[in-house]
Amino acid sequence: MDVFTAISGRRSCRKFHPEAVSDAEIEKILEAGNWAPSPANQQPWEFIVITNTGIKERIFSESEVCKKKLFERSGWKWLEKFPLDFVKDAPVIIVVAGDPKKSGADMFLDEGAGRGYLEGCSAAVQNMMLAAHALGLGSLWFSLYEAGVVRQILSMDAGKEPVALLCIGKPVSTGATKRKDFREKTTYLR
Amino acid sequence: MDVFTAISGRRSCRKFHPEAVSDAEIEKILEAGNWAPSPANQQPWEFIVITNTGIKERIFSESEVCKKKLFERSGWKWLEKFPLDFVKDAPVIIVVAGDPKKSGADMFLDEGAGRGYLEGCSAAVQNMMLAAHALGLGSLWFSLYEAGVVRQILSMDAGKEPVALLCIGKPVSTGATKRKDFREKTTYLR
Numbered sequence: 248m249d250v251f252t253a254i255s256g257r258r259s260c261r262k263f264h265p266e267a268v269s270d271a272e273i274e275k276i277l278e279a280g281n282w283a284p285s286p287a288n289q290q291p292w293e294f295i296v297i298t299n300t301g302i303k304e305r306i307f308s309e310s311e312v313c314k315k316k317l318f319e320r321s322g323w324k325w326l327e328k329f330p331l332d333f334v335k336d337a338p339v340i341i342v343v344a345g346d347p348k349k350s351g352a353d354m355f356l357d358e359g360a361g362r363g364y365l366e367g368c369s370a371a372v373q374n375m376m377l378a379a380h381a382l383g384l385g386s387l388w389f390s391l392y393e394a395g396v397v398r399q400i401l402s403m404d405a406g407k408e409p410v411a412l413l414c415i416g417k418p419v420s421t422g423a424t425k426r427k428d429f430r431e432k433t434t435y436l437r
Numbered sequence: 438m439d440v441f442t443a444i445s446g447r448r449s450c451r452k453f454h455p456e457a458v459s460d461a462e463i464e465k466i467l468e469a470g471n472w473a474p475s476p477a478n479q480q481p482w483e484f485i486v487i488t489n490t491g492i493k494e495r496i497f498s499e500s501e502v503c504k505k506k507l508f509e510r511s512g513w514k515w516l517e518k519f520p521l522d523f524v525k526d527a528p529v530i531i532v533v534a535g536d537p538k539k540s541g542a543d544m545f546l547d548e549g550a551g552r553g554y555l556e557g558c559s560a561a562v563q564n565m566m567l568a569a570h571a572l573g574l575g576s577l578w579f580s581l582y583e584a585g586v587v588r589q590i591l592s593m594d595a596g597k598e599p600v601a602l603l604c605i606g607k608p609v610s611t612g613a614t615k616r617k618d619f620r621e622k623t624t625y626l627r
Contacts, residue, residue, distance in 0.1 A: 248439065250571045251465070255469075277619045279444045282616060283563065288616075293623070293624070298626070313546075352516055352581060356507070357583055362552075369563070370559055373560035390476065390541075390556070394548045408549070432471070433467055433483070433486060436485060436492055
């Protein structure tokens with residue numbers, strides 16, 4: 248698939264077919280993530296590929312707890328009604344785990360120090376979403392969870408950060424969100 | 438260009454031809470960035486396109502100051518010798534400016550709250566780098582600067598964050614960095 252077609256055609260998917268994603272497809276997606284740029288090429292990511300039903304269900308039920316808390320704190324009505332079933336229904340969840348120590352020289356900045364790992368991991372997630380789309384798969388960048396809870400469920404090292412939970416599978420339907428015209432958000436300094 | 442070819446073939450570029458990047462190319466790159474996913478589709482990015490020589494030179498000279506400071510703080514020898522000429526030599530720098538208020542529900546988390554805008558902006562940068570590569574252009578995700586200094590040079594709103602300075606131009610040469618095998622960084626929970 249052409250790269251511009253992939254970039255403009257990808258949309259978040261929140262309803263997945265139960266059909267398994269093949270190992271070969273998962274590897275293509277991981278490889279795409281792994282080619283992301285990062286500060287000083289430190290490649291601050293690791294991947295945890297979850298197909299285990301029990302683990303997906305624990306993440307789902309903890310996400311429901313988290314959603315309730317976020318609704319109480321924000322008062323945002325859409326949050327209360329936002330179904331999270333895709334977390335347990337997605338055939339695979341890939342956790343992109345970041346290492347905050349691998350942030351490069353930005354760790355020594357005065358402002359916004361130490362977030363290079365997060366930028367690199369986010370670039371990896373975007374590559375993975377584009378790869379999934381090119382393979383005919385849908386994906387969702389899920390982030391409504393407390394890192395500590397996910398760390399515990401997955402027995403992750405305390406020094407690692409679950410930056411994103413990427414839900415992937417064959418899409419039943421995908422979102423149709425639009426974007427504001429980029430020209431309205433661009434300033435030229437010539 | 439095929440999306441997998443773009444993802445695996447893109448490398449950071451630190452040496453640019455002086456030849457201008459066309460407006461049409463810049464627009465293709467901005468459009469690619471603008472299609473990134475973001476929390477609650479809040480599209481937390483704006484773009485500042487800098488082709489003005491004086492402004493690029495101010496950013497360059499402030500980056501040299503920043504680099505010196507980071508070297509003193511880190512003691513990392515490579516930093517001292519790292520040439521930053523690409524900042525003034527790149528025909529165009531696109532600043533991806535983020536709005537921290539547009540982080541979605543993650544603002545209400547206990548841990549890592551309010552960084553959704555950074556993740557969305559990083560996904561936008563990655564789209565832009567892939568688009569540049571597909572157009573035969575090189576790019577560099579530059580981040581060795583103090584946000585406050587860049588804000589001042591560009592008269593940016595205090596509430597906006599210069600997440601990345603993306604240097605773009607026709608490449609004289611590009612990096613050849615490799616990646617660790619993703620298999621060594623992957624755990625399967627089946």
